[in-house]
Amino acid sequence: MTTTLAPPAPAASEPAARRRSALPALGPGDVAAALVILLLVIAVIAPSLLARADPLSAIGGEALSGPSTAHWLGTDYLGRDVYTRIVHGTRTSLGASAVAVAVGLAGGLALGILSGYLGGWVDAAVSRLIDILLSVPGLLLSMVIIVALGFGAVNAAIAVGISSIASFARVTRSEVLTVRASSYVEAAQHQGSPRWRTLLRHILPNAVGPVVSLIPLQFGGSIVWISSLSFLGFGAVPPHPEWGLLVAEGRQYLLSAPWLLLAPGAVIVITVLSASHLQGVVGRVRRTSA
Amino acid sequence: MSIVDALDPHGTGPSPDLPAPAIAVEDLGIGYAHRGRIVPTVAEVSFTVPAGATTALVGESGSGKTTIASAISGLLADNARWLTGGVSLLGTDVSGLSERGWRHVRGRVLGYVPQDPLGSLDPLQTVGGHVADSVRQVHGGTEREALGRARELLRTVHIADVDRKLRAHPHELSGGQLQRVLIAGALAGDPSVLIADEPTSALDVTVQKRVLDLLEELREELELSVLLITHDLSLAAERSEHVVVLKEGGVVEQGGSAAVVASPNSPYTHRLFRDVPALTPHRYSAARADLAGRREEGPDPSPAVSVSGLTKSFDGRTPVLEDVDLEVRRGEIHALVGESGSGKTTLARIVAGLTPFDGGSVAVGGRPRPQSPAVVNPDPAALQLVYQNPLAALDPRPPSLDLVAEPLRISGVARVPARRRAAALLERVGIGPDTAARRIGRLSGGQRQRVAIARALVLDPSVLVLDEPTSALDVTVQARIVDLLFDLRAEDPDLTMVFISHDLSLVRQIADSATVLQHGGVVDQGRIEDVFERPTSAYTRTLIDAIPSPPLLAG
Numbered sequence: 001m002t003t004t005l006a007p008p009a010p011a012a013s014e015p016a017a018r019r020r021s022a023l024p025a026l027g028p029g030d031v032a033a034a035l036v037i038l039l040l041v042i043a044v045i046a047p048s049l050l051a052r053a054d055p056l057s058a059i060g061g062e063a064l065s066g067p068s069t070a071h072w073l074g075t076d077y078l079g080r081d082v083y084t085r086i087v088h089g090t091r092t093s094l095g096a097s098a099v100a101v102a103v104g105l106a107g108g109l110a111l112g113i114l115s116g117y118l119g120g121w122v123d124a125a126v127s128r129l130i131d132i133l134l135s136v137p138g139l140l141l142s143m144v145i146i147v148a149l150g151f152g153a154v155n156a157a158i159a160v161g162i163s164s165i166a167s168f169a170r171v172t173r174s175e176v177l178t179v180r181a182s183s184y185v186e187a188a189q190h191q192g193s194p195r196w197r198t199l200l201r202h203i204l205p206n207a208v209g210p211v212v213s214l215i216p217l218q219f220g221g222s223i224v225w226i227s228s229l230s231f232l233g234f235g236a237v238p239p240h241p242e243w244g245l246l247v248a249e250g251r252q253y254l255l256s257a258p259w260l261l262l263a264p265g266a267v268i269v270i271t272v273l274s275a276s277h278l279q280g281v282v283g284r285v286r287r288t289s290a
Numbered sequence: 291m292s293i294v295d296a297l298d299p300h301g302t303g304p305s306p307d308l309p310a311p312a313i314a315v316e317d318l319g320i321g322y323a324h325r326g327r328i329v330p331t332v333a334e335v336s337f338t339v340p341a342g343a344t345t346a347l348v349g350e351s352g353s354g355k356t357t358i359a360s361a362i363s364g365l366l367a368d369n370a371r372w373l374t375g376g377v378s379l380l381g382t383d384v385s386g387l388s389e390r391g392w393r394h395v396r397g398r399v400l401g402y403v404p405q406d407p408l409g410s411l412d413p414l415q416t417v418g419g420h421v422a423d424s425v426r427q428v429h430g431g432t433e434r435e436a437l438g439r440a441r442e443l444l445r446t447v448h449i450a451d452v453d454r455k456l457r458a459h460p461h462e463l464s465g466g467q468l469q470r471v472l473i474a475g476a477l478a479g480d481p482s483v484l485i486a487d488e489p490t491s492a493l494d495v496t497v498q499k500r501v502l503d504l505l506e507e508l509r510e511e512l513e514l515s516v517l518l519i520t521h522d523l524s525l526a527a528e529r530s531e532h533v534v535v536l537k538e539g540g541v542v543e544q545g546g547s548a549a550v551v552a553s554p555n556s557p558y559t560h561r562l563f564r565d566v567p568a569l570t571p572h573r574y575s576a577a578r579a580d581l582a583g584r585r586e587e588g589p590d591p592s593p594a595v596s597v598s599g600l601t602k603s604f605d606g607r608t609p610v611l612e613d614v615d616l617e618v619r620r621g622e623i624h625a626l627v628g629e630s631g632s633g634k635t636t637l638a639r640i641v642a643g644l645t646p647f648d649g650g651s652v653a654v655g656g657r658p659r660p661q662s663p664a665v666v667n668p669d670p671a672a673l674q675l676v677y678q679n680p681l682a683a684l685d686p687r688p689p690s691l692d693l694v695a696e697p698l699r700i701s702g703v704a705r706v707p708a709r710r711r712a713a714a715l716l717e718r719v720g721i722g723p724d725t726a727a728r729r730i731g732r733l734s735g736g737q738r739q740r741v742a743i744a745r746a747l748v749l750d751p752s753v754l755v756l757d758e759p760t761s762a763l764d765v766t767v768q769a770r771i772v773d774l775l776f777d778l779r780a781e782d783p784d785l786t787m788v789f790i791s792h793d794l795s796l797v798r799q800i801a802d803s804a805t806v807l808q809h810g811g812v813v814d815q816g817r818i819e820d821v822f823e824r825p826t827s828a829y830t831r832t833l834i835d836a837i838p839s840p841p842l843l844a845g
Contacts, residue, residue: 183683190644191697191749192670202685 030281036274043090053081055088055241064257073263077253082246082263089241089264096157096235097222101215103161104222108168109211115169116176116207117199126169133166139228146234153226153242156235160225164218171214175207182206213283220275227268243268310381312483312515313339313362317375320357320366328371332357332539335375339483339532344509344516346526346547349536350562350764351735355519356405358536359487362517363402364392379483397428401476403486407468411460417444418456421475428479443474447504466497470504477508484509485517490525494629495792495836502529521764524568524795527551528838535559565769568795568838577776578802584783585621592656594620594753594786595641595673599650602636602810606648610636611810614650618753618803621779623787625797625818627833628807634790635678637807638755641788642675643667655752670697673753674746678761680738684730690741691716691726697749712748719744719774736767740774747778755788760796772800795837798822806830 026034043050058078067074073082115126133141138160145159179185180203188198227244229235231251236242238249243264250260318335321328332354339345349355360366362377364387376385379399387395396402404410411420421440422433429439437456444452447470460468469489476484486505490498506529509516520526526533527547534544535558543550543559551569554560563569597616603609611633618624626634639645640652643663652659654673677683684693695712699705716726719740730738739759746754756775760768779785791797797804797818804821806814806829813827825831 183677183679184685186644187675187677187683188685188696189665190642190667190670190675191700191745192667193696193700194666197700205687206685 026281029277033274033277033281036270037278040090040094040271040274043087044094047088047091051081051084051087053084055080055085056239064253064260066257067259074257074259076249076257076260082260085241085246086243086264086267089243089246092153092236092240093223093226093243096153096160096226097219099154099157100160100164100222100226101219103158104164104168104218105211105215107162107165108170109172109208111165111169112172112211113176113199113204113207116173117180117203123173127173130166130169130173133163134170138163139225142225142229143232143234146229151234151237153230153236156226156229157222160222160229163225164222167218168211168214172207172211175210176203179203179206213279216275216279216282220272220279223268223272223275310341310378311338312341312380313345313517314378314381315358315362315375316377318358318361318377319372319374320354320361321371321373322367323369323371328373330373330539332361333373335536335539335541337534337541337544339515339517341380341482341515342509342513343532344506344518344530345532345534346518346520346530347534347536348520348523348526350521350766352538353536354539355521355536356487357539359485359517359519363400363485364389364396365402393427397424397476397479397481399481399483401479401481401484403469403472403476403484403489405488406492407465407472408460410472411468413460415459416456417458417460417463417471421471421478424475424478439478440474443477444471446477446508447471447474449474464497465493466501469493469501473501473504473508477512480512482513483515483517485519487519488521489518491521495794496629496832498525499836505529522838523563523566523765524838527563527569535562562766565765566795567765567768567793567799571795571798573799574772574776577780578800581621581779581783582802585619592620593617594622594655595624595788596653597637597641597650600637600640600647600652601649602633602640602645602647609810611640611647614807614810614812616805616812616815618786618788620752620786621784622802623775623779623789623800625801625804626788626790626807627792627794627797627804629792629833631809632807633810634807635757636810638675638757638788638790642673642755644675670701671749671751673755674749674751676739676742676746676754676756676759678758680742681730684738684742684745686729686731688729689727690721690730690733691723693730693741694726694745694748697745701749712744715744715748716741719747719778720770734767735763736770739763739771743771743774743778752784753786753788755790757790758792759789761791761793768796772796775800794833798837806833 039050058080059075061079062071062075063077063079065071065075071081071083073086075081076085111126111130115123141163142156142159145162146155149155149159185198185202188202193201223243226235227242227247230242230244231248233248236245238245246264247261247268250257250264253260315335315337318332319330320332321330335354335358347355347358357366357370360370361372364384366372372385376383378384379395384395418437418440421443422436425431425436425439425443426433429436441452441456444455449455449467449470455463455467463471489505490501493501502525505516505518508514518526518530530547532545533547533550535542535550537558542556543554550559551563554563567573595616595618597614600611600614601609602611614637626637628634636645640647640659641654643659646662648661657672691709691712694716695708698708698711703711713723713726721737721740721744725733725737730741733741743759760771763771775787779787789797789801801818803817804815805812806821806827808829814821814825814830821830822834825834
């Protein structure tokens, strides 16, 4: 046994080493972005690891106290700890964004593949639909959809997702068009590969890459949109913490207690920046490993 | 004394009676910095380019030709490191020259003709502007004077209708004309040494011949010393007095071209020249005669491919093929020959059932092809096409083994037996299991084409259409691929091949019959000996004359 197992080991480790060296070096910005995302993941999975207190419990007599060692980011108008509320609000905000991206990705892929692969009048119809979706401001479109679906965090997420279908669909369509025109797709059909098989085996795997690297960007965008919708009262309902809602609540105390607005605002900005930075890294890795 | 004076060939040098060589490379070593290490690329290279003659620097891709040329012209990449030795131009050492110093040498002493004409010219600048810029960099002066000189230079390189071409942009000119423009730009500063880096590798044979004729004429007229960098050994043998053969960054042999070709000293050079079709036209004669003998035993006279009265036009206006007749006998190699735009690839694609046609009839194995072929090939086992560029024609994602197994999987063979058969076939075309596990992008050019051929053969088709399968490969790799094709034919004498090529010397070596196309029409057709020895059209004669004709090798 040992004689047959021994030789392949160095051969197997060699390609792995080559793959690692093919990755681009990560800079401090990349590491910071990754760290932020890691913290966010922890906040989603186990928020009590980062903030032990109850986000809903109000402490009388400590309303609107400024940042201190006891309350890192101060307390709000009911005396609730802002830091705890932000950490516990992560799950709602990011969960809603994830739903939004999933809806956008699924719808965009389906529409993009349909129009790119079938072409003809299907392509014309889908492309005009995408044009219409893109011509209406996304937030406005989301609000219209929420009014139709009903208020709430999940509906806000679905609405944002539908509004982002257009960008996914457009990228997918152009990638499918490029791949469909490639020699290897023609060669596959020359080998007798049926249409659906060509689509699943050759076109989809080769077209999906750029669509995937669009995900972090859309994720960041969705966070902003969902927070905006909550801020305007279309999304999550108080007293549950949600980033946009926190901003909305803090708005009334802008002059007397600015941390109520600034803290959740900064978290949103940092999250979105990290997500879009991550998109750049994903794109770079994809290009080098291609 | 400025360096220009020092390098002036007509000035009084240190020893006037013994002319210094145009280029002297002494123990040159160059490496490239890669991830903190220096990878040596060229080592211990020494050679001289005598004044007033053409010296060819030959070698396969990766042999260091371009690195040496860049070192001589001071155009090394930023990550290149000069390790040992030196380069002198006309007796003056230029190895330690600064970028500033080079500016006085490049253009005035040394002209450089780059490899890729379209990529080397600014698409937004006029041709006249390009040459005038080169003139002003060397001579200064007003724009008007420079344009006047540019006009003269374009006349020198025989550009017709100069006044109109001066105002033309690069995309309006043909490849041959662009190459002339680059030569004119290189001549702007009256250099005495010219380096031409693969000046004709992207051109059709007849155009290639005219550009090389021009270089030869200029060399005599302007008393230039020329360093011709090329991978085409037949061209080097025909066009140069001296030849330097490179292999993996070192010189394996150098000397007078005739002597090196006739009796090479190193076994590498010997093998290299034997792989050049123009030097060994009878390489496959025995194999062909053997195959022909075996074919006559089996009585199957119906043609494998027959085309009659075929017409095709783009947009219903521009004719691409006009009244083409063609018959390919079973088991033969039929060559489709022509220059770019002759319609040979369109004809092949129509035969392969990939492109619709307007009129006439096409039949493969006795079965007629519809005028508008189905998107999905209904009978892939009848005929397979091997594309010109395997990298584009094979999916970049799956491992090579799966690419070869794919046609079997499509035809309903289960995964395990399909992969087993694919592995066996890959083994037969010289691709081992380690290589088969890699993606196509990780393979060498020759390996890619082997995978492509295996994929085309896995369904055991009766006809194979090969669209310039070796045009992007080095001669030795090309020879191995052609060897492979003959091995495959020896195993299956009924395998018919339609071989598209612009390389007539290769066609003469391997084909049994040929069709010569010009502007979409057949100008010559028949047995290969008849086409080459008794061409009926002037065009075919021009093509045959354009084959470099150095002294032939035996066998």
